[in-house]
Amino acid sequence: MIPATFDYVRAGSIDEAVAALVEHGDEAKLLAGGHSLLPLMKLRLAAPEVIVDLGRVDELRGICEADGHIAIGAMTTHDAVTKDPLVQQHCGVLADVTKTVGDAQVRHRGTIGGAIAHGDAASDLPSLLLALDGTVVVQGPDGRRNIRAADLFVDYLETSIGEDEVVVEVRVPKLVGDWGWRYEKFGRVAQAWAIVGSCALVKRSDGTIEDARIGLTHMGTTPLRATATEAALRGASTDAIADAADQAAEGTSPPSDLNATPAFRGHLARVLTRRALTAAAG
Known part of the structure; x- marks a missing residue:
């Protein structure tokens, strides 16, 4: 749990930070809060030769x-x-x-x-x-x-x-209009990374869903939008939520690891999206 040796640069401005990155190229990494970079360095999964600290850049x-x-x-x-x-x-x-x-x-x-x-x-x-x-x-x-x-x-x-x-x-x-939202996530233990998460935003108008946006956490190599569910909900009533949520995992490629199989992640995406949409729609 000891990182490899590295040089340290404390940037005093954005320009200084950029200059340090230009000088050192891919040998350098930026340090912000450190909660992502430092664990990787301690495990030797990352070994930058230069750390550029942004902690003093008040701007x-x-x-x-x-x-x-x-x-x-x-x-x-x-x-x-x-x-x-x-x-x-x-x-x-x-x-x-x-x-x-x-x-x-x-x-x-x-x-x-x-x-x-x-x-x-x-x-x-x-x-x-x-x-x-x-x-x-x-x-x-x-x-x-x-x-x-x-x-x-x-x-x-x-x-x-x-x-x-x-x-x-x-x-x-800015969320202008009658927006509701809810984030539902399922984790192995409290404060851990999400096994799956679903963030739903619903804009209501005259008893129907004018707009719906859903972001999925840990359902692929990148964060994703549940586009099929969003499309099914636009212009629909809240009665359509259950059927639309069943499409939440469409087009995703969830990973397999010690916590969940792809099939279980797909199930979680559907369940969590239904819960998030129901709460967001009021």
């Missing part, structure tokens, strides 16, 4: 409202997200899901940018960002660019963020 912290969305600095902790009035008022589902991340220690140290950039399909926040149609802003040597959540997650622990890019902020839309 990466904070939450503000801008152009119809909520902008959250990448180094903002999970605990700060759950308690922020803007998040609670305009995107309450983000606060609710973030409360389920790890335990109090993890939430006080872990960061939203680190959790998203790690790209773990078993993590709670990537599937929520996908369901929200959120955006990640990154900065590299050529400036800043926006990456839609739909384009962000490429493969297992792989994202479209460049090796010389730093996540600057995470943007989520």
Whole structure:
């Protein structure tokens, strides 16, 4: 449980962090909260030669409202997200899901940018960002660019963020209208990674479901949308939830491990999606 030796760079700004990544290339890794990177290093599953610490980059912290969305600095902790009035008022589902991340220690140290950039399909926040149609802003040597959540997650622990890019902020839309939501996840023990999770957002209008968005956790190598269920619900009544939820696992390729077989994960996806939709639809 002792990591390999590495050099340490403490960045004082985003520009300094980018410069360090450019200088050291794929030998360098960014350190945010450390709850994803450090365990991998201790197990020798990752052995970066250079660690670039973002802990002193204050411009990466904070939450503000801008152009119809909520902008959250990448180094903002999970605990700060759950308690922020803007998040609670305009995107309450983000606060609710973030409360389920790890335990109090993890939430006080872990960061939203680190959790998203790690790209773990078993993590709670990537599937929520996908369901929200959120955006990640990154900065590299050529400036800043926006990456839609739909384009962000490429493969297992792989994202479209460049090796010389730093996540600057995470943007989520304000939920305008009669939205309800619920996140249901099943884990082996409390505070563990989700064996399967389902995050449902339902927009109601005149007694019907105007829009439905469902993000699935740990149902493939990347977070996924339950697109068949979403399509079946749009314009339908809440009576359609049970039948639509039965399609939640369509198009997925759930992994097999010590905790669950693919068939069991498919069953969980259907059950958890039905529960989440029922609660979200009120």
